[in-house]
Amino acid sequence: MxxxxxxxxxxxxxxxxxxxxxxxxxxxxxxxxxxxxxxATQRRTMQGDDLLRLVWIADPQISPDGSRVAFTRVAVDPATDGYRTSLWLVETTRDAPRTARALTFGAGDSQPRWSPDGARLAFVRSSAPKEPGQLFVLPMTGGDAMPVCDLAKGVSEPAWSPDGTRIAFLSGTQPTDDPKQEKPKNEPARVVTQPVFRENGEGFKDFEHLPQVWVVAAAGGTPRRLTRGPYAVHDARWSRDGRSILFLCDRRPEPWFGRDESVIYAVSPDLAEPTDGPRLETVVHIEGYLGAFTEHADGRIAAIGYPTPEPARTYYLPRLLLTDGPWPRTTARDLSAGCQDDIGGAISSDQHPPRGGGRTPLAFRDDGQAVRVALSRHGAAMLASFEAAGGAATMLTPADRDLIAGTASADGRRWALTLGSPTRPGDLYLFDAGDGSLRPLHAPNEALFAExxxxxxxxxxxxxxxxxxxxxxxxxxxxxxxxxxxxxxxxxxxxxxxxxxxxxxxxxxxxxxxxxxxxxxxxxxxxxxxxxxxxxxxxxxxxxxxxxxxxxxxxxxxxxxxxxxxxxxxxxxxxxxxxxxxxxxxxxxxxxxxxxxxxxxxxxxxxxxxxxxxxxxxxxxxxxxxxxxxxxxxxxxxxxxxxxxxxxxxxxxxxxxxxxxxxxxxxxxxxxxxxxxxxxxxxxxxxxxxxxxxxxxxxxxxxxxxxxxxxxxxxxxxxxxx
Structure with missing residues (x-):
């Protein structure tokens, strides 16, 4: 209670x-x-080893028509003292049962992404805990998942082209990599030239294998690398017209001791050779940081970010930025001006999914006249709506919950959201922005909490x-x-x-x-x-x-x-x-x-x-x-x-x-x-x-x-x- x-x-x-x-x-x-x-005497109290029974819902992905939600189910794997990740599906129609079913049965399946027609699901599969994940496509009408490509450093963040024929993704693979080459028994000395050379959770940074943008035919074939250079690329996705792939990166040669900065760039998916800058197009650039972003059909970009003006602050309040027209040659304004909430903000928990992740909720309303986004206020994370014309935010989900992750249907009306509370780690809900209803879809820990x-x-x-x-x-x-x-x-x-x-x-x-x-x-x-x-x-x-x-x-x-x-x-x-x-x-x-x-x-x-x-x-x-x-x-x-x-x-x-x-x-x-x-x-x-x-x-x-x-x-x- x-x-x-x-x-x-x-x-x-x-x-x-x-x-x-x-x-x-x-x-x-x-x-x-x-x-x-x-x-209370009829039920036992919570114990430390109850953690081993918890199940987490990660990365909920609603289908383009809003009728289904695919997600990564994360559970403890006693055999490896790790976590199993598999893909599951739940229907969203009101007469559908509140039960989810497994789509895959691997131990390392994650990052489900719907094709534009909802007929296929791209995802990343790792065959073992230490093995890099590879790209697969699962037909939703039945049949086995098919491998699309196999790269030495694996793939991440698959994204479908608007016509469903190609998939963009990120990989740190280099053309000279030999996946069959054995590692030396004793690692050689490392020559360090950067001031930050280790990363929490990753260990020593591999500057020779930073993630870059790749593209491959959805039916399989030889993948092509589109970008290269001494910088890491993030959050690659296709432009609405399919002519470009947009992505985030910080291309400054010495970013270590300065303010946060990142830029949204565009690269052509048809490049024959990867580019390190000359063939990149700047989409959105502010004097500051840009994070999650989305594009409307008219070419406007909404992004979470913050300018970093003088004087320096320890915390720059994240803002909701909206470009004033199609890119390029556009400027961004603060749609959340006057709002002191943290746009994209999250709330701490020791029970967010330990694997699988998920996206910060961010999408345009279908008519483009409003943007819905997660924000945090007074210890709560909620979905809110900002009118493009300006004005105060409208809160769409309750102010006493923890919005963990979510995605919107193609028309921006239906949302798959994972929501936690002080008494539940995170259940799956369907939010309908049309009528404001919020309906539970899947609660994987009901049996445990009944005890x-x-x-x-x-x-x-x-x-x-x-x-x-x-x-x-x-x-x-x-x-x-x-x-x-x-x-x-x-x-x-x-x-x-x-x-x-x-x-x-x-x-x-x-x-x-x-x-x-x-x-x-x-x-x-x-x-x-x-x-x-x-x-x-x-x-x-x-x-x-x-x-x-x-x-x-x-x-x-x-x-x-x-x-x-x-x-x-x-x-x-x-x-x-x-x-x-x-x-x-x-x-x-x-x-x-x-x-x-x-x-x-x-x-x-x-x-x-x-x-x-x-x-x-x-x-x-x-x-x-x-x-x-x-x-x-x-x-x-x-x-x-x-x-x-x-x-x-x-x-x-x-x-x-x-x-x-x-x-x-x-x-x-x-x-x-x-x-x-x-x-x-x-x-x-x-x-x-x-x-x-x-x-x-x-x-x-x-x-x-x-x-x-x-x-x-x-x-x-x-x-x-x-």
Whole structure:
């Protein structure tokens, strides 16, 4: 059950809302309420290994006529301790059963894409977890999927030509690649010339095999490469007239230390030889970044992006941009001017699909006079509509949900959307923009959630230390009794420019099931509250965001059901930074778990997989002003720490490299303070979201056991020093 406090009541402080209260809203698509305490005894509580039973809906693709939805079904594969991805189909007609059926039975099928007539489905198939995916086409009238091409580095992002005769895709394959060539037993030395040479989740960057645009006949044949050069291409798709393939890339020779930038280019699909620039046409270029885009039949382009003017900001609010006419020779205007929502914005969750992905919802209305797009506002992700003539956005889906991915039918009326909530990880819905109806199509986890009693989730607003309103959520144990006193865990999101909200967190529910009240909130720096709220922490991170966190903790303590002597804190990435920082500022937490943290900003500057520190995060580099970095580095204040600390870090984390966690561990060990480090081999920064299933379960177990040790008084001999 989800309860929330209406905005008009926010300044009255924190108080518990019941579903009967006038301030509580129920969405017509609300998930089934959790059982009341009397019923909770009839159902078990959620456990860490329930993650192994979860099924995720990824990359929903609605057919051109809107009658069917193909999607990637993601499930845990116990045999490989990985994930199986297969293609499934569900009908959208009202009299169709709410059951999905399998289209393919491979373990690595993904990226379904409908042909313009809806008769075929292109997709990418990988025969083994480490093997590159290849392009296949499946006839929807029956028969086996047919291979289209086989390239050494595989393919991604297939896109049909408007006439259905050709397919464009991306591949990093080079003509000299020999797929049969064996790898040397010992890798040779790497010569590094770029300042960023590793990428989280990918390892060392292969600058010789960056993705480029290719095209091949849909019936099969020899594929042709259309672009080349020392830059990566993204999001290739055909122009509406079929004469060009549009794509995104940043072709600057030295992009590392500057602002974000990308351009929409066009290339002819008929080139005999690949081009590195002379035969590319600029479609949309702004002084800034462009992301997801779509083209109307009249040649206008709608895109999500943001200009990057002076002065530098840590966060540029994503905008909905619309060109004033057919490309080329067109300019883009901000269709979302005056709107402080994050266009294309997403909400954090540890249960978004770990494989398969999905597209940010973006499409024109059929008449071209409106653009529908995802946005985030106050911890929710929604589908909204912007009129081309201007004006405020119209929200199309409920404001208490997490819109994960979606696509529109050819006429822009019907949408296949995956929507999550605090009590469900993500179900498939059909949204009809004509009548505004939202109808469930497929809920793959119904059986699991029928077994489980979840704790109640409450949304609230409260004033912070200086009166700034801050939004938060509270999860209570399934058998919660407000007359009892519970330990509480504060969860802190990373980013810092992201947001908690109306998404599902398995970790939060397993902690609540173990008897903890779980608090999560969006302090200053979070997204979905406008540009000023996000940017106020520039050059002060950590700073007032940490004060927001403690102010919300204090408000919850006023309710009387939390034991102030049994407070825990945890967070990952930027949340790990703030966890580290808080325990240098206060001894009020009886235990802390810092995950994939930042401890030393100077070290982070020199080793992370991005280089945009100055002038965005810091005014100068650390070799010019080391004090600026040290003043905001928790490890420099490690002598203040008295809170028992668990450090969790992945050994192949290139976003916040493991030396960050090692610094906290070593600093506390040298002082003989209670600290333990948990290291995950073979995992990246994404451990808790898409790591190996068994390790994700282990990760949650370590977090819970550490808090049990210090907040519940349960023995944990595995953490005792030898």
């Amino acid at each position: 989800v309860r929330q406090m209406a905005d008009g009541q926010a300044d009255q402080g924190l108080r518990r809302m019941s579903p009967r209260n006038a301030g509580a809203r129920r969405s017509p698509m609300a998930a089934p309420a959790a059982a009341a305490p009397a019923q 489980v009693a979840l704790g109640e989730v409450e949304m609230f607003w409260t004033p912070s230390f200086d009166g700034q309103r801050v939004q938060g959520w509270l999860v209570t144990p399934p058998d919660f009794d407000p007359q009892q006193r519970y330990p509480m865990v504060l969860e802190i999101h990373g980013g810092p420019h992201t947001a908690y909200g109306w998404g599902f967190f398995h970790e939060f529910h397993t902690l609540a099931a173990a008897g903890y009240v779980v608090l999560y909130t969006n302090p200053r720096g979070s997204t979905s509250y406008g540009s000023d709220f996000a940017n106020v922490i520039q050059y002060r991170y950590p700073g007032d965001d940490a004060k927001d966190l403690m102010a919300v903790v204090d408000e919850i303590l006023k309710r009387g059901f939390v034991d102030q002597g049994r407070l825990g804190v945890t967070g990952g990435s930027g949340g790990g930074l703030l966890t580290n920082w808080l325990i240098t500022q206060t001894d009020r937490f009886a235990a802390a778990v810092t995950q994939r943290c930042v401890a030393d900003w100077a070290s982070m500057y020199y080793s992370t997989d991005f280089a945009m520190f100055t002038p965005f995060w810091f005014r100068k580099p650390p070799f010019e002003d080391p004090a600026e970095y040290q003043d905001l580095s928790p490890v420099a204040l490690a002598s203040r720490i008295t809170t028992p600390l668990m450090v969790i870090h992945s050994e192949e984390d290139w976003r916040t490299p493991i030396a960050q966690g090692e610094a906290m561990f070593r600093a506390l060990k040298q002082q003989h303070k209670p600290v333990v480090m948990v290291r995950f081999p073979g995992e990246s920064h994404e451990l808790s979201r898409s790591g190996a299933p068994s390790r994700r379960v282990q990760n949650q177990k370590h977090i819970r056991t550490w808090f049990d040790r210090w907040l519940m008084g349960k023995p944990a001999p595995e953490y005792d020093a030898g």
